[in-house]
Amino acid sequence: EAGVTQFPSHSVIEKGQTVTLRCDPISGHDNLYWYRRVMGKEIKFLLHFVKESKQDESGMPNNRFLAERTGGTYSTLKVQPAELEDSGVYFCASSLQRGATDTQYFGPGTRLTVL
Amino acid sequence: GENVEQHPSTLSVQEGDSAVIKCTYSDSASNYFPWYKQELGKRPQLIIDIRSNVGEKKDQRIAVTLNKTAKHFSLHITETQPEDSAVYFCAASIYGGSQGNLIFGKGTKLSVKP
Numbered sequence: 001e002a003g004v005t006q007f008p009s010h011s012v013i014e015k016g017q018t019v020t021l022r023c024d025p026i027s028g029h030d031n032l033y034w035y036r037r038v039m040g041k042e043i044k045f046l047l048h049f050v051k052e053s054k055q056d057e058s059g060m061p062n063n064r065f066l067a068e069r070t071g072g073t074y075s076t077l078k079v080q081p082a083e084l085e086d087s088g089v090y091f092c093a094s095s096l097q098r099g100a101t102d103t104q105y106f107g108p109g110t111r112l113t114v115l
Numbered sequence: 116g117e118n119v120e121q122h123p124s125t126l127s128v129q130e131g132d133s134a135v136i137k138c139t140y141s142d143s144a145s146n147y148f149p150w151y152k153q154e155l156g157k158r159p160q161l162i163i164d165i166r167s168n169v170g171e172k173k174d175q176r177i178a179v180t181l182n183k184t185a186k187h188f189s190l191h192i193t194e195t196q197p198e199d200s201a202v203y204f205c206a207a208s209i210y211g212g213s214q215g216n217l218i219f220g221k222g223t224k225l226s227v228k229p
Binding site for chain 1: 119151157158159164216217219222
């Protein structure tokens with residue numbers, strides 16, 4: 001089966017610009033998570049969707065970040081306006097229904113560089 | 116909230132030796148502990164996980180042990196090979212709960228020298 005895919009793989013933008021990251025989870029996975037790894041530190045949770053609903057967005061850094069999951073399929077994460085500290089690798093992960101299995105399958109990540 | 120500490124940050128071993136990576140967690144409600152391996156330029160991949168109803172789990176050269184009382188768990192790799200070189204992340208979460216997010220340690224960069 002196809003794994004989690006993310007687009008783009010790399011993005012270089014200037015401070016103040018807008019960037020939109022996309023994640024396509026494994027087909028049939030209700031749970032979709034966004035994580036971020038900044039400058040070699042730990043992978044940090046951003047938010048969790050169950051189908052199209054935001055289950056937990058406690059990890060979102062501030063209101064410059066907006067995540068959507070229209071129709072409960074793919075998800076987008078928009079950063080507007082981008083700041084230097086937003087640079088890092090953004091990972092998406094998906095898992096099957098809660099209680100069935102908690103294995104989270106990760107995408108390859110999007111490396112975001114804000115200049 | 117949950118906090119996961121991971122040690123060491125870097126580990127260098129000779130091919131054939133064993134490697135051990137240790138993690139501690141703070142939230143006694145956590146009951147699911149996966150380990151991910153991330154090779155350079157690739158996605159994190161689950162290599163083994165353990166739930167709190169067991170104390171040890173093995174899969175070929177990889178094993179994970181869990182001490183619930185002390186709130187720590189460890190990854191053991193025996194007979195290391197150069198292809199084991201990667202960054203390893205431990206994580207904790209609550210299985211079956213409403214919050215499914217993983218809390219990760221900072222990672223251990225393992226280098227296996229031929």
